Amino acid sequence: MHLSLKYIVTEHWCNKCINVSMQLIEFTEKGLFCHQGGFYIDPWKPVDKAVITHAHSDHARWGSKYYLCHHFTKPILQLRLGDNNYESIDWHQTVTMNGVNISFYPAGHIIGSAQVRVEYKGEVWVFTGDYKTEDDGISTPFEAVKCNVFITESTFGLPIYKWKPQQQIFDEMKSWIQDNKTNGKTSVFIAYSLGKAQRILKPLAETGLPIFAHGAVYNVHQAFVNSGWDLPLVQRVMSETTKEELKESIVIAPSSAENSPWMKRFSPYAIGICSGWMQVRGNVRRKNADAGFALSDHADWQGLLDAVKATGAEKVYATHGFQSAFSRYLNEIGIEAGEVKTAYGNDEEESSADDKTEEPL
């Protein structure tokens, strides 16, 4: 999918800005670019130097000559992109490129997801990548960073998106599993293999039922386990896994597995989709799911507003999602904001369209 890569700015911003190319971070057709530092952040085309917020496929792409990321992200990049020139750093650690200071702050989206802080001659820009403000108990919790310019995602930038507390959703998931078990059914959760799949493991394990994983989920799981993460045990679904073993168990699969013949082995089963899009009933019905759990790794409306206010930024850019509604609202409440079109938002949760398949692992 190719979006128009030329960026769009609102009038608010145009009036004030004299020369676009003078910005610390520019919006180019390859991605967010820091001219002074000579690096890109989450570029969608191969570049010399790429600073990566997190390992989701729409943010971490193949083909760049050098990648800078957080320690936790490195094993996943290794898994997904193969051998490359990776450098990884810790939270709050600074790397300097041609006088520009780059540092990572937790974004709370998935394990290792970072906001990128870029500082040059006292001017600070922050790009959030994807983030959520609720502590999910597994990702390093989101930290607000003071800055002059804040580039924020806005995947769920409408007031209809209001997440329930995580524990409440987990309880609903567990009671759904019990209902399925009572009816002799296997509970199949559709969850993004990087992020959501790890996040729901602990509550699922609390049921005491065996947890099986699709290969895509299993590979990411193993990469984390191998780098020292203490995650509940999951078993990979193999061709020799028997029907008896799978009966009334829990299965985690990516959305590409939904409606595929791979699912047949679990029959009888019920499908529950874990995604922020499940907030709207129409999406649950359109997906033909038995249950939808509005569990999201993105900030909801209030989370976005809180994050923006906490930065104290003079200028905000909203990108992927409801960027035009969100930036308009910010302007109305007195925060100067513009919108930027990027190529992000093509991973499973961020795109509301159907039939998005994950990249093969």
Added chain:
Amino acid sequence: MKEFAQLIMLLATSTKTTAKLNAIVDYFSIAADEDKIWVIALFTGKRPKRSVNSALLRTWCMQITNIEPWLFEESYHTVGDLAETIALLLPERYETENLSDDERSLDWYMQKLMLLGKETDEEKEKFVTDSWSIMSVNETFVFNKLMTGGFRIGISQKMMVNAIAKTTEVSPSIIAHRLIGTWQPGNITFDDLMSTEHSAADNSKPYPFYLAYAVEDDVNVLGNPEEWQAEWKWDGIRGQIIKRNGELFVWSRGEELMTEKFPEYQILETVLPDGIAIDGEIISLAKIEGETFAPLPFSALQTRIGRKNITKKQLTEAPVGLLAYDLLEYNGEDLRELSLTERRKLLEQVVTDLDLPFLHLSPIIDFKDWEALKEIRTKSRDIGSEGLMLKRKTSTYQVGRKRGDWWKWKIDPLTIDAVMIYAQKGHGRRSNLYTDYTFAVKDGDKLVSFAKAYSGLTDKEFAQVDNFVKRNSIEKFGPVRTVKPELVFELAFEGIAASNRHKSGVALRFPRMSRWRKDKKPEDINTLDDLKAILDHYNNQYGNTAVKNDERNK
């Protein structure tokens, strides 16, 4: 109310009919009788009139949430359902300190809502916002739906009938009959509704309609043609004319009482024998005299049914007749167990004796074999019919849509190739996708819009078109996007009529996308002249082709 909200959520999320049926049965086993009556009423088309208009609901929601109208609209377009948008926007149970849980019953709310219509806006606001303040998101959604309209959760009348049958252990056909008629919640108890006395006391009650399935294979599989009666399939409103205790009732298939809509029928109250039920097609005829009749297109009838008051002009321009095809009750006796042939014989006698200019028998088509009938079917559109009906001569009059004895065999639709020029997001299940499209034909070097369609594509195709729309938008007008005229579709439609409400001058009957013509370019589409040629052809036929009924002369 909590239980009812839970039921709705269960029904809305389960995708299987049996699961839905069980959810209703479970609800009936715990619900109070007054609530049961309401659930039955709500899902069998007896919803009370709207008591609060949706503009007020919007306004109150915006006031509570402090949201500007543009942001409310943006949210509404994403959700695709007003009741749900409001439920999602409102803070959940924002006055929990006042009431921990809402213990008030569905019946309590429905009674309140029925009285609310007469109250002032201030009183309405107080009741609605107070109710919102103690409700969960799901309860708010269900409550809003009770005020604004249908639930659209795939609960048919048939399913409701089956659920009650399962609960009461009475056969579905008896339940189906008991549920129709003029009863209203509030003036009947659950036991009375289920009792046989009530059924006998209600004179107006129609019989459940017997509906046909479409012929899918070759008609040859139906076997010996001599066992079958063929009739034209008319494009009007299926109706039942009933006279009992000196009173006339006209029911549509949607079980709507339409007696007042057709003054032409009023004479039947005098001339029909008492204790009679006729099944037939309510249809506009070119003139209502003589032994022949000439059907007018459905659009003629449509001008009548939408109106509260029928004007003299309408009575002359679109007089309504009745093409009778079955007799369900005669001399107060239920005839449905008789064979079609026996019922038809009685019907012919009744219709001939009455000798009324607007009342005709739906003619039986004489045919030798299936091949001959196929040939006859190709002439359907010329006489203003939609195709054929095939009924087994020995068939009884059954309840609902049943396979086996009655078949409809429609003619292929008319088609035209057109290009998509506007797109709009759908509702409900399709609220995030562009699924409602406007199409244009060529007129010289211009494009003229002439039809909207939103069905006929697979979910996958819709996703592809949605993707195209998002990438090829030219302009945005509110929810509508102008798109690059590039995608060509074949539109199928059942009929065409002149219209001065549309720029193109035509209005199509039931247009839908029959094929995505990926092989065609926008240059290859049909022209406005092509459309007008179809219009001329069929408009000349309508009202001019007289159908003669041989039976009347026998």
